[in-house]
Amino acid sequence: MYKLRIRFTKTDFMKFISHLDLLRLMERALRRADIKLVFSQGFNPHPKIAFATAVPIGLSSEGEYMDIEIEEKVDIPSFIHRLNGQLPKGIRVVACKYIDHRATALMAMIDASAYIAKCVLEHPVEEGDVKKWLAQFMAQEEILLCKTTHKKNRETKKEINIKPYIYHMDLVQYDPLYFILKMTLATGSKGNLKPEILIEKFRECTGAPILSDQVRVHRLDLYTFMDDKLVTPLEINA
Numbered sequence: 001m002y003k004l005r006i007r008f009t010k011t012d013f014m015k016f017i018s019h020l021d022l023l024r025l026m027e028r029a030l031r032r033a034d035i036k037l038v039f040s041q042g043f044n045p046h047p048k049i050a051f052a053t054a055v056p057i058g059l060s061s062e063g064e065y066m067d068i069e070i071e072e073k074v075d076i077p078s079f080i081h082r083l084n085g086q087l088p089k090g091i092r093v094v095a096c097k098y099i100d101h102r103a104t105a106l107m108a109m110i111d112a113s114a115y116i117a118k119c120v121l122e123h124p125v126e127e128g129d130v131k132k133w134l135a136q137f138m139a140q141e142e143i144l145l146c147k148t149t150h151k152k153n154r155e156t157k158k159e160i161n162i163k164p165y166i167y168h169m170d171l172v173q174y175d176p177l178y179f180i181l182k183m184t185l186a187t188g189s190k191g192n193l194k195p196e197i198l199i200e201k202f203r204e205c206t207g208a209p210i211l212s213d214q215v216r217v218h219r220l221d222l223y224t225f226m227d228d229k230l231v232t233p234l235e236i237n238a
Contacts, residue, residue, distance in 0.1 A: 001038050002073050003103070007095040007234055011060045014090030019054040022091075026066065029086040035079070038069035052106040052222050052233065053113075053187060056194075063114075063221030065233045067099070067106055095234055103236075112167060112230055113187040114220040115195045116180055122209035124176035133206035134171055134181075145201060162201070165193035167230075184230070187222065 010022070017025070027047055030037055037047040048069035055061055080093045087093070137143070143163045149156050165186035173180035185193045195217045203210040223230035 001069055001071060001101070003067060003069050003099050003101050004079070005097055005099045005103075005106075005233060006066050006068065006093055007232075008064050008066070009062045009092045009094060010055055010064055010090065011062065012090035014088060015055075015058055015060040018057055019051070022055070023049065023051070025088070025091065029083060029091075030068065032086040033079075033082040035068075035074065035083070036071040038071055050106055052110050055219070059217055059219060061219035062094075063219060063232070065106055065222060067103075069101075073098075097234060106233060108189070109224040109233065109236075110188040110222050111186065111190065111225045112184055112223040114182070114184045114223065116172065116182050116218050116220060117195055117199055118178055118180050118216045119199060119208070119210045120178045120214040121176075122211055125209065126176075127174045127179075130171055130174060130179050130208070133202070133208050134169065137202055137206055138166070138169060140205070143201060143205070145197070162193055162198070165191050166198065169198075182220075184223075 026049060027037075030047070030049075037049070039045040039047055048067075050067045052065040055064060076096050076098075080096055083093050140163065142161045143166070144159045145162050147158055147160055149158075166183070167186070168182070168184040170182050171179060172182045181199075183195055183198065185195060185198065187193075196215060199210065199215050199217075200212060202208065203212065221232055223232055224236065225231075226236065
């Protein structure tokens with residue numbers, strides 16, 4: 001048995017399919033590509049396919065990852081070609097490599113995600129204003145977010161400081177009617193910050209005239225911390 005780590009894209013109309021539909025799509029495509037998958041044991045066997053994170057519906061991405069287990073070793077370029085031949089437009093395998101069976105599970109290793117977010121504005125603004133808002137926002141010692149939870153028919157509210165979850169937030173493109181931010185945010189079980197929530201908090205704190213319903217977010221890649229550096233799952237010598 002062999003284990004493969006795969007990087008793939010999820011763009012175009014495919015960004016609107018659910019995580020469960022993505023799993024089914026990948027399973028069907030692998031079977032049609034004649035990839036002999038390893039199945040779990042037990043009453044309800046299923047192919048050993050594991051994703052790094054669940055991609056929210058509507059969010060496009062060029063850096064998603066999954067691990068699969070296969071019965072027979074395959075040539076990597078041939079595998080990518082065969083699988084891409086069975087995938088719909090918007091889902092494309094872009095890289096792949098063999099990893100050790102004892103490698104840390106994808107879901108457990110992800111610490112951060114990189115995004116770009118296009119923020120459309122209600123009216124034209126100056127580039128200096130955008131830079132000033134960004135500097136003021138990031139200069140805050142705390143960025144508090146009110147989080148509501150429901151348990152046993154009881155609603156509980158608490159404030160959490162999301163500042164430690166923001167690793168980078170920079171202006172990468174400006175236009176009088178929109179600007180684009182690049183952000184690296186905490187992702188995973190140790191901490192998770194959704195980019196849409198961050199943009200809304202940025203709008204609230206700075207007064208930036210962002211049209212919330214027209215914010216468009218695209219994920220660039222997923223990362224794990226290694227020696228205080230962010231590396232992708234394919235860069236790890238697993």
